[in-house]
Amino acid sequence: MTDQQDIHTCLPDAQPIMRIMPMPADANAQGAIFGGWMMMQVDIAGSIEAQRCAQGAVTTVAVNAFQFHQPVHVGDLVSFYVERLRVGKTSITVKVEVFAQRHPDLVNVVKVTEAMLTYVAVDVSGNARELPQLVG
Known part of the structure; x- marks a missing residue:
């Protein structure tokens, strides 16, 4: 974590690829969401863009x-x-940035996580395949 306790920011102008609200079952004994839960959500978000x-x-x-x-x-x-x-x-590398709205009614936004992941396109057998030529 960073030295600063609260990094206030705004949500990016772009549309998020996904949004989710963690539940009590996703939290550790200290009341914070498990890092593994966050890693899973980041992987899902990154894979959506990679699949596109x-x-x-x-x-x-x-x-x-x-x-x-x-x-x-x-x-x-x-x-x-x-x-x-x-x-x-055959591969796509993406950056995922994650923001939390702590109190949606007060619009208190903090950047909580960022990651960079690489995905490989696969065929039905799980073998790497070439990416299609993208237009535009």
């Missing part, structure tokens, strides 16, 4: 970076934003 790019199935091949900046709590509205960083012959 691949026009089909993908598999996660690397978590290139993962940083937790602030804890997430039960009741936070968590928004995931994805940016495509690199498209190779």
